[in-house]
Amino acid sequence: MTPSDTDAAANDLLAFIDASPTPYHAVRESIRRLTAQGYRALDEREPWDLKPGDKVYVTRGDTSIAAFHLGTVPVDRAGFRLVGAHTDSPxxxxxxxxxxxxxxxxxxxxxxxxxxxxxxxxxxxxxxxxxxxxxxxxxxxxxxxxxxxxxxxxxxxxxxxxxxxxxxxxxxxxxxxxxxxxxxxxxxxxxxxxxxxxxxxxxxxxxxxxxxxxxxxxxxxLQPSTRSGAFGEFLHAPRLDNLASSHAGLSSLLAMSGPREATCGVVLYDHEECGSVSAQGAASPFLKDLLERITLAHSDGRRDALHRAIRHSFMVSADMAHALHPNYASMHEPKHAPVLGGGPVIKSNVNQSYATDGETWAWFALCCREVGVTPQNFITRTDLGCGSTIGPISAGELGIRTVDVGNPMMSMHSIRELAAAADVAAMISVLRNFFVR
Structure with missing residues (x-):
């Protein structure tokens, strides 16, 4: 990645955030970007006519959106490659x-x-x-x-x-x-x-x-998002958690070119910050409903087609991670304290607050290695409680292999948060590789 690539990705993220003061506006901005790249809307109330190579999106409740680029091989044989994030912020x-x-x-x-x-x-x-x-x-x-x-x-x-x-x-x-x-x-x-x-x-x-x-x-x-630091290396913005991950997933999907065997998709849920239990949250049947309908239209039609598709599938749950805070370094687990600008973070928790296990950790690390990115690792201090994400919820609902990742940031859940410009392009590069490999 060149410095111009890094700057372009970081600046585009800030534009995405400023266009998205609420989850409603985040979905509208996502639709604008999707339609500009040839994606068309599907209505859950209507029958769907799908064929290989189609690019489609679906919204629910005006605050959740899922977009799919259908693969050339039926999903019961090639599976889904999914990135999940959320549109809401405290x-x-x-x-x-x-x-x-x-x-x-x-x-x-x-x-x-x-x-x-x-x-x-x-x-x-x-x-x-x-x-x-x-x-x-x-x-x-x-x-x-x-x-x-x-x-x-x-x-x-x-x-x-x-x-x-x-x-x-x-x-x-x-x-x-x-x-x-x-x-x-x-x-x-x-x-x-x-x-x-x-x-x-x-x-x-x-x-x-x-x-x-x-x-x-x-x-x-109202204060606009901005760059800061002696070298312009910092991002100051509201709602980085989790519009930065929504932007990364969406940007990586839109960066795909040419046909692919697997069906690739991004799902951006609402209501993660209050537990995901809603008609359009990760605990709802939103994603499962969509995968079932795509499988019916893009498989051999057997009753077990979705089950076989899931076994071929993989999901990246993307949500921002806690970076090492120089004034509170003791609050971090030694050897698991990600740094700003250090690249994507793989998040783990043995009690399944994150869905990562050894296999999914290795899968994401391989996606990083193939594009020249070195991932970081995060676990919460053993004497502190661990937050959670959509990862375990979606994994539990679907039975799909899932890894929890995110870019490092500080001031999480502040009205104005802090991240590193260099991490934006790095995450997009890895997620794009996840889709196309």
Whole structure:
């Protein structure tokens, strides 16, 4: 990989993140990239007509997407090569009855989604984006909305009123202290639905406030993603966990050229950060449903075709990994502390918080070796609990061989995270090799 390749991949990741303030927008941006490369949409409600070489994608719930490049050999003989990641990140989301008036302020009540690092959301220029659902003539319609301007702020308490904050730590109560301010009461009345209809109108969608019957709205930091460091080696961005892995899987699939025997695919799930139990999460039948339908259309038609396809298949669960933190080096397991810029990380846990075993570890290490990349290894300290990923969930649902990997990063679950530019192209190179080898 040349320096220009590294820079191009890193900069493209930052563009992908900035276009994806919510899982809804991440799916929309994924669709834009897929259609530009000749992929066509399939509807789960309709029959499918598939043939070798087809490039297709399917969405579910507006926040999960799977894309497949069908191979030249039936899947019951060549299997699937799959990369899984997730579109969601920890954040703050509006409550249904969000408007709050308190102490002279208009505020918006929020729920905590996933494992949010509370302190990082303080004193930020926050905006609002997501999905609005309207009803017209008895039919529901979904609209994406993004205010794209400073709208909200969660102000810190001055140190004069919290003298021990630097010694005892900042202690925040999610119900009381994470409520963002929207406006002053003296400035006028606030109507959230009217604000949403006005913002939709700016994008060319005309609805009335009374048409809005539901919404899924997320707060996000307006500061653009950027490069930093003396040599431009760092990436500062929100939602690196796990849009960086979604971008890597999608980019590697789109980089494929020419026919391949195996059917290659990427599945980007929602709801990983809150357990994956939903209609479109990794614990749902989403992927299994798709593999069954593809197998029916692209195999010998026998009842055991999917079972045979699975035995020929392999999955990479891609989710970001904890890099060695120079100020907290003791928090890492010795000899298993990945470094930024050191390449893809193979994640292991004997209690199956990660799906990696010796065979799948070796498979991914071979994919790395063949493109000149040296992988790193991560396990959590023995005296600390281990987080998990979609890997064990998908492996348990499908019985498919799975390895858990990810690029190293710091500040995981912060509103603004840190990774290395060099790792972006390296992961894409390995995943592309995984698809084509």
């Amino acid at each position: 954040n703050l989301r509006l409550k249904p009855n969000a408007h709050v008036q308190r102490s002279g302020f208009h505020q918006l009540g929020v729920e905590v989604y996933g494992g949010v690092l509370f302190s990082t959301w303080m004193d930020r220029d926050l905006s609002l984006a997501g999905r609005v659902v309207t009803a017209k003539d008895g039919r529901l319609t979904h609209h994406l909305v993004d205010f794209r301007r400073p709208l909200l702020r969660i102000p810190n308490l001055a140190i004069h009123l919290n003298r021990t904050v630097n010694t005892d730590g900042l202690k925040l109560n999610a119900q009381d202290h994470l409520v963002p301010v929207l406006a002053l009461e003296r400035s006028g009345a606030v109507d959230l639905k009217a604000m949403l209809t006005a913002e939709l109108a700016r994008g060319g969608t005309q609805v009335e406030p009374g048409d809005i019957l539901g919404f899924d709205l997320c707060l996000y930091d």
